[in-house]
Amino acid sequence: MQAIGSVLLVFSILFPSKTWYAPDQSLNVQVKGAGGDVTLVMLDFMGKVIESDAAVQVRGDRTVDLKQFWGPQLRTAGTYLLIAVPSAMMTANREKAVTRFVGTPLVIGVREDTRRDAPPGPMVVKVEPLQFAVISTDKGDMTAVFYYDVAPDTVANFLSLAAGGFYDGLTFHRVVPGFVIQTGDPRGDGTGGPGYHIEAEFNGREHREGVLSMARQEDPVEKQGAMPRADAMNSAGSQFFICLNYARTMQLNNRYTAFGKIAEGMDTVNAIAGVPTDPKTDRPKTPLLVKSVRLVSVTADNDPYTAMFSMMSASTTAPAPAPTTAPASAPKAP
Secondary structure: OOOHHHHHHHHHHHOOOOOOOOOOOOOOOEEOOOOEEEEEEEEEEEEEOOOOOOOOOEEOEEEOOOOOOOOOHHHEEEEEEEEEEEHHOOOHHHHHHHHEEEEEEEEEEEEOOOOOOOOOOOOEEEEEEEEEEEEEEEEEEEEEEEOOOOHHHHHHHHHHHHHOOOOOOOEEEEOOOOOOOEEEEOOOOOOOOOOOEEEEOOOOOOOOOOOOEOOOOOOHHHHHOOOOHHHHOOOOOEEEEOOOOOHHHHHHHHOOOOEEEEEOOHHHHHHHHHHOOOOOOEEOOOOOOEEEEEEEEEEEEEEOHHHHHHHHHHHHHOOOOOOOOOOOOOOOOO
């Protein structure tokens, strides 16, 4: 949390009063240091503008209760982005104007409590700066963006581990050309994890080239085409893989938790996929390191999410290729 806080202080002009809000509490965000009039705009996670009850124009430093302007939306489960745009740049073409935001957007997660007998009604469970990760390796860097909307707990787990330096110095312990590259094991042999498991968040995001997904234990029943049972389904921890060829990774759709995508650096991914490996273990013959995973707050000048939205829109219309080879064994972790 300290790492996230320090980044927020450097780049943001939007400061939430808390990161979690009870249903009856105001969702107060302080606008500070904008350097002029700004207009607050809320988007869905695909970048579409959400209408407010009134224009939210802020002059100088001011605290705004977002529920006064987006009350219905903030009582509807979903993932939203709050941005501040200089008012002078707000034009009739709002979709273009919102790309000119200042500071760092805030991610607002509104979720329903799914526990049995839980009281009905969504609540705001997370307000945090929008971030991406720069993963530095022996073969170069790659930039990862995250699916805050469909895998929020998995994203939070990855961000927490990365902020604490967990991934720094770990190896790519499994490389299967044309299938996946895998890392995140502190033991380096595919058996390790962070000391805990997280629940699966299977979702509709396809395991296309460059997608990040969580490794987990295999369940023997999956070989007969059945879905994994709960103990295998919820066995992910820190190990994750990056997909290489959708003809082979499409089998993982809705069975593994896709939680992000490489927005830049697929040349690095492919370079890792091309290293010589031990055919018995799939481990690189020469250890290949994750040098560091650095979290970066989004700004208008450094915003890989725009590219992600375009890629995701394209992937929803592209047909899935038919498998051309027998798939390798699925990614697994303890």
